[in-house]
Amino acid sequence: MNFKEEYRKYNEAVRPKESLVEGMKEEARQQEEEKRFRTFRVMRGVAAAAAVCLCIFVGVPALAANIDSFYDIMYRFSPKLAQQFRLVQTWDEDQGIRMEVAAVYVKDNELQAYITLQDLEGDRIDGTTDLRGYSINTPVAGYGGGGYKPVDYDEETGKATFFITVGQLGQNIKGEKITLSLNKILGKKQEYRNLDIPIPWSEIQENPETMELAISGSSGHTRGYLEDVPVMWRKYDEEGNLLDGVPLYYANMLGPREPDDRLSVEGIDFTGMGYIDGILHIQTAVYDNLHNDNHCELFLKDEEGNLRFYDCKMSGSGEPDANGKKITYQECLFAVTPEELEHYTLCGDFTVSGLYMTGDWSVTFPLEQEE
Numbered sequence: 001m002n003f004k005e006e007y008r009k010y011n012e013a014v015r016p017k018e019s020l021v022e023g024m025k026e027e028a029r030q031q032e033e034e035k036r037f038r039t040f041r042v043m044r045g046v047a048a049a050a051a052v053c054l055c056i057f058v059g060v061p062a063l064a065a066n067i068d069s070f071y072d073i074m075y076r077f078s079p080k081l082a083q084q085f086r087l088v089q090t091w092d093e094d095q096g097i098r099m100e101v102a103a104v105y106v107k108d109n110e111l112q113a114y115i116t117l118q119d120l121e122g123d124r125i126d127g128t129t130d131l132r133g134y135s136i137n138t139p140v141a142g143y144g145g146g147g148y149k150p151v152d153y154d155e156e157t158g159k160a161t162f163f164i165t166v167g168q169l170g171q172n173i174k175g176e177k178i179t180l181s182l183n184k185i186l187g188k189k190q191e192y193r194n195l196d197i198p199i200p201w202s203e204i205q206e207n208p209e210t211m212e213l214a215i216s217g218s219s220g221h222t223r224g225y226l227e228d229v230p231v232m233w234r235k236y237d238e239e240g241n242l243l244d245g246v247p248l249y250y251a252n253m254l255g256p257r258e259p260d261d262r263l264s265v266e267g268i269d270f271t272g273m274g275y276i277d278g279i280l281h282i283q284t285a286v287y288d289n290l291h292n293d294n295h296c297e298l299f300l301k302d303e304e305g306n307l308r309f310y311d312c313k314m315s316g317s318g319e320p321d322a323n324g325k326k327i328t329y330q331e332c333l334f335a336v337t338p339e340e341l342e343h344y345t346l347c348g349d350f351t352v353s354g355l356y357m358t359g360d361w362s363v364t365f366p367l368e369q370e371e
Helices: 001-012 016-042 046-077 222-226
Strands: 086-094 097-107 110-119 130-137 146-153 159-167 175-194 210-214 217-220 232-235 242-254 269-276 279-287 293-304 307-309 312-317 329-332 344-367
Touching: 086 344, 097 175, 097 344, 110 175, 110 344, 210 293, 210 312, 232 307, 242 269, 242 312, 242 329, 293 329
Parallel strands: none
Antiparallel strands: 086 097, 097 110, 110 159, 130 175, 146 159, 175 344, 210 242, 217 312, 232 242, 269 279, 279 329, 293 307, 293 344, 312 329
């Protein structure tokens, strides 16, 4: 279910009266027309007044439609706050992609804003687009409580909308400016749900080779599987000399094997499964994970369709190759015996990205503190 369908019923119950909505839209249109008129008058001068007026009146229908559409998005996502947002509509373009700060709301020390991405030349932006290399420069050093989430994608215009929040801006921010910057975009994601992995349990290694890796991520009951693993203090200089460092969890993971081509998901490799200390480890690998965010969730399914999820999942990366890119290994751990496995088949949910784009998008706009 997409965002529109999921929140339509909830937001409809608190949507303001239609007369109020139309009044706000009309006020926004009048303010925008007035601002455009002032801008053109200064830039073109009196001699171009006729041409300016022509541009204004020709652009009003498209502008009105754009404002109507954007207000609809705000009311669906946050109807109680939609009336407080101030239109900004300031943008930056790079490589044919426009990033626009559409509307902002500042209260106390928190900023909320809607930003959009739109491909003006092709179809690189879609409903799976994600922000990477995203940063915020504020009037004060440091901020917290920030984040973003996708809220809408318009197939007709090809515009993706995101809602962001930034906290700890400070109390005296009126008249200050904030800059939103973006240098990486991820998208064109494909999802494979409940995919059968046709690799038989007979290929499980009972005494597999292992490798020791620092754990870069984990979920599930990880502590139960790592509590006997000593905490290592390891940090090296450029010449490989051991220095004082920070504690990292290291764990034994499967020594990787050649990718198995029976897993037909391009971008994620199946690299082995075996028992370590009585726990079944099933390993997948992703090359250059920082540039694609490919990932998967493995699970077991019985004959009746019931699912058994992993007890623990952990990941770690090996040494970078000559290009500075790493292979990230992920292992799903199942506390099951070989006899129990006979009642299950191996399945998974997979997500892979088809677009990784770098660029330089930056928008600066003034802050106005709400009273």
